[in-house]
Amino acid sequence: MADETSLPDDAPAAFAPPPLRDEDDAISAGFLEALRETLATGDRDTARLLTEDLHEADLGAILEALEPEERTGLIQLLGTAFDFTALTELDESVRVQILEELPAAAVAEGVRELDSDDAVYILEDLDAAEQAEILAQIPSIERQALKRSLDYPEESAGRRMQTEFVAVPPFWTVGQTIDYMREEEDLPESFYEIFVVDPAFHLLGTVALSHVLRSKRPTPISELVDEAHHLVPATEDQEEVARMFERYNLVSAAVVDEDGRLVGVLTIDDIVDVIQEEADEDLKALAGVNAEEEISDTVLWTARSRFPWLFANMFTAFVSASVIGAFESAIAGMVALAVLMPIVASMGGNAGTQAMAVTVRAIATRELRGRTARRVLARELSVGFLNGAVLACFVGSLAGFWFGDPHLGVVIGIALVLNLIVAGTVGVLVPMTLDKLKVDPAVASSVFVTMTTDSVGYLAFLGLATWWFALR
Amino acid sequence: MADETSLPDDAPAAFAPPPLRDEDDAISAGFLEALRETLATGDRDTARLLTEDLHEADLGAILEALEPEERTGLIQLLGTAFDFTALTELDESVRVQILEELPAAAVAEGVRELDSDDAVYILEDLDAAEQAEILAQIPSIERQALKRSLDYPEESAGRRMQTEFVAVPPFWTVGQTIDYMREEEDLPESFYEIFVVDPAFHLLGTVALSHVLRSKRPTPISELVDEAHHLVPATEDQEEVARMFERYNLVSAAVVDEDGRLVGVLTIDDIVDVIQEEADEDLKALAGVNAEEEISDTVLWTARSRFPWLFANMFTAFVSASVIGAFESAIAGMVALAVLMPIVASMGGNAGTQAMAVTVRAIATRELRGRTARRVLARELSVGFLNGAVLACFVGSLAGFWFGDPHLGVVIGIALVLNLIVAGTVGVLVPMTLDKLKVDPAVASSVFVTMTTDSVGYLAFLGLATWWFALR
Structure with missing residues (x-):
């Protein structure tokens, strides 16, 4: 139904926007057309009408569906009605393109409205000069908070945390706490637990909101405190944090600085993105694709980022070829060997990849800990x-x-039996060894595993054939 | 520090348990040894002392670290002190092994204490006979609720939901709602939003707990309702639900039956597991490994589950070999061709895998929607x-x-340039076509992609060489 109260006087009496998504769940052609119409005519009211009730995720999907040159046009047409949170939902390359085209003042204005974690997420991809230009237009207190987050390393808890949270002293009662939350304006948009701190802001424990709600007003907070809180150092890597959230089914966790003082909070919605990213990275790494590659990247960037892997594969391919080269005379005497040899190599490669994928995931999810390498190896053999x-x-x-x-x-x-046994062995040993050497096994394992299964496949088959047929 | 109050009189005066985890974050050998000691001597008090304050995830890790024959021993030694929630943290094969060995009465007793979603999670892996035996020992009301969840399809929202939730009518005030939560005993352990329903239990909207807490007591709930709630049909596939949680950054969502009535709630901690599982499945599928394979599976099960993929690979390997077979005379005339041909095939295979991995993930995360196949294809070419x-x-x-x-x-x-162009093409087209045919692209793509890059690699190189050297 149309929302007529916000319609300007000269708008048509009933405004029925086209459906947002088509049956494939993509932004519908009709919706995009209606939006392009407003861009062409500069019809701000209709543009706002079309987008005003949308979730940030949908608004982000619309920006991605538009042509690059239309995106900033829409944002500027919407003006203050544009919710910058939508930018956190975009692929990095799209976000950077938009931020570079928008005037720094507009970005500064939009970013100020956001929760600190979203603001940092948007600013961190920009180069230092642009970041500085935007930060310069943000009032000092907010700027300091953003700068402090940006000073933490990339992919650290400090980068992902929200600096708005609710902290109360242990001697307050439930009633005092509720009254404080009712009166205090500057609290996060939504939150799931409150933190209990001492005067130096060291964390004493947490209380789930549902426990606050279910307790009588005179109950002291200290009686409700769950002391088994999980502290996250601000410099901790986001992957470790995600692991902790998963293991202990957390919804939020406190972030502390080097002095153990509470500086922020991480919530599960940010962590879900991290979990998705990390699993994505493993999958892409195993296939020899840069973790950051997105479907919206340019051809040149994509080609460059995929090249090193193919280049490494070239050398390993020559290594395997040199194994074949050692048996030139055997092949010349029996061409059937050349026809059949790739079968042994290819099946070994597949078996090795199976063992490797299972091992890499077991390492990533920490399932391998507590199991001896020997037991896993024996199984794969x-x-x-x-x-x-x-x-x-x-x-x-x-x-x-x-x-x-x-x-x-x-x-x-x-030859096949031999190569499949070798495949199982290297499929386990290569990722485990790389992990011990502190190299990400997902990134480097495939090269070594397929080089080994190819070489051993050719060696076992051609070597055995040479020996067997010479004996006959 | 030791917790002396719960020590029996004849225990040593100070009890210092060994550290739970070693520096690798695995359960420490010392801790396991102390636990085995209690198993050997039947020392229930010490066993309880060692495990009483542990998080369910840690207790689960301990069970996995023990030998299979020790696991049920520990659970029975702990008796009522054993928290069955720990079973939800185990690999499926370990969980099933334990459940099959424990007496049905003990399982029924333990499962009754759990939230409904955890109870269903534990029961769903058992075969029908064992399930029935355990359900028979659970009181009727609880049994009906569990049965209803178990009747929903595997991997559906109905299976994952928790049937305990807080629902209030819209005409209640904040004060009434808080009083109700303070007095009602039978509420979930923790929750993040309350549901507003009409008398027929149709959902009218949700209210975040933080909004309840931040409003004055006389405020009617109807004023706080967020109507943009995301309803999940109980039969919806968990992967779709996870996608919705991710897209809209949800913490919980209402599950409704076919009549639109509220029947349960899904929370983010269950969804995190789903997201992890689905990403895991994609990665394993691409490597030709059954999604359910776990590092704790038996050799026979693992070999059987990996066999079909290797068997399919055998046929595709023979197809590629037959391409080589067509050029036997060329190879006989120039053995160098046999030495070099795997280089073209292998590099094509790698480039194809890169394009395929990116496409498979873009399909899985719905990023491909709204982009034309033509644009993606042009990029890969x-x-x-x-x-x-x-x-x-x-x-x-x-x-x-x-x-x-x-x-x-x-x-x-x-030949290499040709094969890399073909690799990019099939890397995109194969997963997209499989997706259109409603086949999971992650499972089936690799076979087709590598068969094509192998065959085209051999054909391009050997064909071109035959033509070129015949011309010379």
């Missing part, structure tokens, strides 16, 4: 042997039948 | 061409130099 033996029967029969030579079938079968 | 051209120079020089034949360098270079 056995799996490799079992599957190798069964597959060897199929591959051996197919290959022997194809070239009418049962000996060839036996040789490829044995 | 360009990236493939760019990286192909640069790498062709390196590979061509190395190969030409190795075999002392610049022609070979030119041929492999051109």
